[in-house]
Amino acid sequence: MSRKMKNISFIGGVVFLFLLLWGAGSLADAPDGFSGFGQSTDISLDDNELVFSYYHNDDAALYTVPVSGGEAELLAKPDEGKSFLNPTFSPDGETIVFVEQWVEETEEDERQYSQLRMLDKSSQTVETLMNTSDYITEAAFAPDGESLYFLKASVYQNYSPIASERPHDFDIFRMDLESGETEQITDKQAYSMSSLEVTPDGKQLMYVTNDGQDQLVLHSLDDGTEETIVPEGDFASKAPIISSPTISPDGTYVVFSDVAATDENNTFVYEAFRMDLDTKQAEQLTSFYEYVSDPVFLHEQEKLIVTVDKNFAGADPDYSYWQISADGEERNRVTIEMPEENES
């Protein structure tokens, strides 16, 4: 074969190979949507019910299950392409507040929405608490059940081209559930803010923010003063990475999730830690050797429910819920039977 022919056939072959692979690649299935349990849960005041999100093909619906486990019951199912997340029981257990998240694609780009919704348990109706172009991530009831505090971000973007888009410029707001009026509690435009809770006495708000490093903040509702807490303890990360803290029903200690070790692939292992609010000293509570997050206290018993992700380093999470004793000694998986998916 002459050199010219060799060149032509080689270039032709490579072009053919490219087209073949390109065609094969476009035939490959788009990844299946995620199905499985969601990350955050809440427990009703009578300790009977656990509310959680469950994803079917990327869309999360709300379910309840007895705290001890059993058959789950569908509470509310979103329209296709939307998800119901971060549920919170009202103190009387009659309503559940959550956020509804979805993406709307316009010609130029896509826009993320995250809005506050309230579900009336008896009538099974979902009410829109407010419509805003801002991004609401989570809400917490005041102990009297008359008002609702929530976190709102006014920006949803990536601050760098290779980072994923996230909500930023956070502040805390309060909504009077009677009148529906809202007022702004903080004026921080914080880069991040999460895990908003009201202390059991109703006098303070607790949240996590990052000011160079993760820190827990107690915000006084009386005078707006703030106390910053950085837990001390034996963490495997250089600085504490405080995730999903929750305050105990007696208000004396906080349980949160932090890096306890690194596994053989250098992935962080997150465990629940218990920090005394007086000493700020944190002790490791669980030893799942997985990604433990989102602790929620039972109200009458010295127990918590935590979420455990058994596939933290993987593409999709594999969450399960576990009941642990407040000293971390006992643990039991909350076994949940999901009802057959009802398309109606």
Add this chain to the structure above:
Amino acid sequence: MTRIEKHVEKILEQMQSPDDEREEIREELIGHLEEAKWQYIDDGLTEKEAEKQVLEEFGAADVVGHQLQESMYPYQRGLLYVIGIGTILFGVIFYLISAFFLHNPIPVWLTIQLLTGGTVTLAAINISVVGRYAYVLNIALLVNVIWNGINLAMMEGTPQWQAISFSIYLLILIGLGLTAVIRNSYYSSGSTENKPQKRVRILFSYIVNLLFGLAVTGISLFFLWATLAFSVRPLEATAIILTISPIIIWLIAYKFQMGYISKKPLLALLTGLGISVLSIIIPLIILRLS
């Protein structure tokens, strides 16, 4: 062109010799074959018969050409084939895995992968042309090495067994690529240096200069990654070009370095270092001032 001349041209097609060397070989081969031809004519054959006889005895042009190439530039062509086909093969395997396991095939990536692999393979096919443009071949190889280096950094995101096996594969390709550049630079300098001591010095200088280049590339790509990762606003095209300009400056300067190394290997270490440092500092100053 006579049959003998045509035959010799075909032989030379298999060789990467630069022009002057090519001319020498051409003259020598034609002279040798013509001499043999006249011998046969003296023995009573016609000119045509004599030519035919001579060429049959001498052997098929591509075989002789291949043997000459291998004796003068051992493994050079094979190295190019291995790097080129190896790069294409990686593209095929990784693209299929991206499509069917990771569900994220990137056609642009495949295009670049096949282009760089294809370019090196084409260089191997057209070795006689490329031999005359050693610098261009080095650029094609260095681009291949840099691209495979970027691929190597990408492997971190793949599942563990894949990451390990692909990383080993890519490291071998990168190693072969660098070896090919060093050997190619060395051969292209037409170094007829007989003193083994100086030969070692020249080779050493090529290797160190290439390491400077790798450092410049690594620093530039790291800066590019860092600015992409941590800048608040999307980068302008000029900023991206400025960030990778040290690589371009270094590659251009390497054309002159290649020749200089063969003449003054030790001094070339200093100029190489100077060029590398300047190639980073100048764009940095421009970036700062703008």
